[in-house]
Amino acid sequence: MASSSSSSSTQVKKITLKAADGKHFEVEEPVAMEMETVKSFFVGNEDAMKDMVVPLLNVSSEHMPAILDFYRNHSEFRKRTPPPPAEEVKAFNEAFLENKSDEQLMEMIMAANFLNTKELLNFLTEAAANRIKNKSVEYVRAFFGIENDFTPEEEARIRAENEWAFDGLDED
Amino acid sequence: MPIADKILAKFAKLKGKSLSLASRATLICSVITGSFVHSFMVYKWLVSLIQMVTKKIINFLWTGSCEESKLVRVARNRCCKPYALGGLGLKDLALLNDSLLWKLTWKLITLKNFAFTFLPERDILHLVFMARVQWSDLPVEILPIIFQKLKDPCDAYRCVLVCVSWKSIVTTILPPILLLSNVGKDKTGYFHFKASLNKQSCSLFNTQTNETHEIFLPEVENCWFSSSSFGWLLTISFEPPDEFHLLNPFTRDRIQLPSAKQFSRPYDLRVITSTTPLNRTCLVLAISHFKGVLAFCRPGDKYWTFFEDCRRCLEDVTFYNGEFNAVNSFGHLFHLHCHTPATQKVLRYGRLTSCSLGNIITWWSWMANFYWLLTALPLNTLQNMVELGGDWRYGMYRQ
Structure with missing residues (x-):
């Protein structure tokens, strides 16, 4: 008993997360605790052993490394004194989103929603909002895969009333 | 059905009448509920059957016999809560059945057991979950x-x-959108209308692109209007006189406020709300700069309630962090308490030292054109904007 407690104090505890397709990921405990879903698995559940595997069925192993990377970096940013310059955080965030397709972004939003992590969800939804910025209605519909269920008259009426919102759009 | 009968037959053997309520509850938890588990794990029971059994169990709990019913004073779902939450620890049978079946489903999908891999449904279930x-x-x-x-x-x-x-x-x-008022102050301090009164549109300023747009709004004809909180407009009509409304320019919802007659000069009024006015608990606060009048109401009230001690040159008010805050021309910040008419009070809170926010607000509010700026944006945004620098402000001033 004594030996186990002393070893845990010297090295960071790890928690194993299991992604949807069965792959295992070892994560440091503070990083894993950023995710409310993982946290609730342990809090108030004393039987749960810390070396237990936490199944995360809605998160595919494709996105797991990126999500963990985000949390490692951001928790490091938070700990650092003085706080890192805004440019550094911004550069990391931009690099994070680079090469991410719309579908990948969507899947990560779902994953962040499932993991109940506010910071990541905020960041990703902002990215999604940026991707539909200055785009036409047709583009937004195609982006979200939504059917137009307005009648033509209704659509024309709303369009005429809010005409000002349709100037100066970007190319789709 | 035979299983249910067998289980219920157990009741006959139990001497329910001679047991106390607590011991009957324990008996149900341990013996009766336990005997369902085996069957529940594999079969989905009919709802009617579960209801029938539940009824008998409840009868047994309260009267000691499953045939006799009695008026029960504690709701079943309260009895079905765990001890820690104040219940008796009974189980809701329908829920128990569902959860045990889900447990089986879960096993089918996740277990790498040899026997399970032969099930064809496993692949389909896997697809459903992992699509x-x-x-x-x-x-x-x-x-x-x-x-x-x-x-x-x-x-x-x-x-x-x-x-x-x-x-x-x-x-x-x-x-946040900035809706421009149709009233401005000229150099001599008199209010005048910037556009003809029978115009059926209002101007909207886009802070992102620094452009103004006209939006079609027939409701503002023959009205004085200015911006309020949450993208709503305050309108005061001339015909019939002094009718106060809050108007949402996009959904065209209209909320009536108490008449403006209580204000001697309503045209320099600024009205802000704590939530969107559609919410019945919303608080509406009005400040008039000319005489330093401060009043509040809720949608649906007949009259405005005035603050008694507000002769403190309050310059502007804003709603931030769940409270109305006011600032005077010396940069003092006040909390306004207006929860009940009896206790409305202006509490002095403290002086703003850093970045002299008070002065900035004052600076904005002295220019009648900019009343809407504070209402449309929360306090922290304003701070950020001021930090942005002078050009932007100048751009706004020129509007």
């Missing part, structure tokens, strides 16, 4: 979060046109 998601599968609660991130009102209003369900969501969360 690649699409944007249209996005949970509804995510959409408002994305819409809130749209900084440019133009983007938000284009989203209105995407589909009917989006329209209903977007119109509940509108990004």
Whole structure:
């Protein structure tokens, strides 16, 4: 008993997360605790052993490394004194989103929603909002895969009333 | 059915009448509920059967016999809570059945047991659970979060046109927009109308692109209007006189406020609200600069309630962090308490030292054209904007 407690104090505890397709990921405990879903698995559940595997069925192993990377970096940013310059955080965030397709972004939003992590969800939804910025209605519909269920008259009426919102759009 | 009969037959053997209520509860938890588990794990029981059994169990609990019923004073779902939450620890049989079946489903999908791999349904279940998601599968609660991130009102209003369900969501969360008043102050301090009164439109200023747009709004004809909180407009009509309304320029919802007669000069009024005016608990606060009058009401009230001790040169008010805050021309910040008419009070809070926010607010509010700026934006945004620098302010001033 004594030996186990002393070893845990010297090295960071790890928690194993299991992604949807069965792959295992070892994560440091503070990083894993950023995710409310993982946290609730342990809090108030004393039987749960810390070396237990936490199944995360809605998160595919494709996105797991990126999500963990985000949390490692951001928790490091938070700990650092003085706080890192805004440019550094911004550069990391931009690099994070680079090469991410719309579908990948969507899947990560779902994953962040499932993991109940506010910071990541905020960041990703902002990215999604940026991707539909200055785009036409047709583009937004195609982006979200939504059917137009307005009648033509209704659509024309709303369009005429809010005409000002349709100037100066970007190319789709 | 035979299983249910067998279980219920156990009741006959139990001497329920000679047991106390607590011991009957324990008996149900341990013996009776336990005997269902085996069958529940494999079969989905009929709802009617579960209801019948539940009824008998409840009868047994309260009367000691499953045939006799009695008026019960404690609701069943309260009895079915765990001890820690104040219940008797009984189980809801329908829930127990469902959860045990889900447990089996879970095992079918996840266990790498040799026997399970032969089940053809396993692949289908796996597909259902692991299918690649699409944007249209996005949970509804995510959409408002994305819409809130749209900084440019133009983007938000284009989203209105995407589909009917989006329209209903977007119109509940509108990004901050600046609606320009049709009243301005000239150099001598007199108010005058900047546009003809029979105009059926109002101007909207987009802080992202520094452009103004005209929006069609027949409701503002023959009205004086200025911006209020949450993208709403305050309108005071001339015919019939002094009618106060809050108007949402996009959904065209209109909320009536108490008459403006209580204010001697309503044209330099600024009105801010604590939540959107559609909420019945919303507080509406009005400040008149000319005489330093401060009053509040809730939608549906007949009269405005005036603050008694507000002769303190209050310059401007804003709603921030769940409270109304006011600032005077010396930069003192005040909390306004207006929860009940009897205790309305202006409490002095402290002087703003850093970045002299008070002066900035004063600076804005002295120019009648800019009343709307504070209302449309929360306090922290204002701070950021002021930090942005002079050009922007100058641009606004020229509007």
